[in-house]
Amino acid sequence: MIDRQSRYMELQAKLNRFATVTLEDMSGVKLMNRIDTKYLTSIEKLLCLLEMAHAEYMVQEIDNDSNLPYYTMYLDTDEHRMYVDHLRGKKFRKKIRVRRYESTMLSFLEIKSKNNKGRTKKKRIKCNIDEIEKYRDFISDHSPHNYHSLRRCIENRFNRITLVNRHMTERLTIDSCLRFHNLENGNKVILPDLAIIELKRGSNASSPVAQILNRLQIRPSGFSKYCIGMALTDPLLRQNRFKPRLKSIARHTAIVKDYSVWPKECLFPITPPDTWPNSNTDKL
Secondary structure, eight states: OOOHHHHHHHHHHHHSSSSSEOOTTTGGGSEEEEEEEEHHHHHHHHHHHHHTTTTTEEEOTTBBBEEEEEEEEEETTTTTTTHHHHTOOSEEEEEEEEEEEETTTEEEEEEEEEESEEEEEEEEEEOTTTOOOGGHHHHHHHSSSSGGEEEEEEEEEEEEEEEEESSSEEEEEEEEEEEEEEETOOOEEEEEEEEEEEEEEEESOHHHHHHHHHHTOBBOOOOHHHHHHHHHHHHTSOOOOOOOOHHHHHSSOOOOOGGHHHHHHOOOOOOOOOGGGOSSSSBB
16 A cells, blocks of 8 residues: 555645745746646656656755646537647647636636647636626637536646756646546545656756656657546547557556545645635536
């Protein structure tokens, strides 16, 4: 049986070795037009990566915490058009979400665009998560979707570590303790032992952490939190394109479908599901 409490303490000890950077210092590393490369690995390999990276990178810290909680809620059409676009391998695609940074309680309505060259662009605006209808023009201006055609599909929570290189030219985010709640059918899934690493940079310039990842045999691997969450929580959706990714996930983590086991199954302290924002499956 995995001793997650000991592993959590080991991770905190490794983070304490990093020099810290503030949220204000990070303002120059937004990288809204960037190349994203994702990697999947186990928490054990993540611990090795942190040990090898602390000399080259700094960790973002807010109120003495460097492992910060995030909440995200995704919007899609009744036909799950954005899910289907990804399933079909469409090169130009969109994701629409509301993200809340729990450490600051700031929320943003975000529209992410992926093009055929692998570049990701993100447009966002501060919002009130309970009044998304006020931002209908933002949605129609930056996506092909009409506000009235969208509904709340799935929400997730995770913990994020953010590293930045000392030249402030690239950012590495590390997400763990990922848990999903499907707002259409009520299904819930937790991935307690998976680490999702995302390298975000403006170009393909040499990256120390990319070399570390290669040494640890952690290979690039696409991962969409929206699509994987939907595939894990809705067995009625087509999943053929995502089946290899789901098998890869199962090699790294248990897939827990019972919220009652959260306190002992999750690596990090988590927020009980009954404190999540009120959401429903009605049209927005």
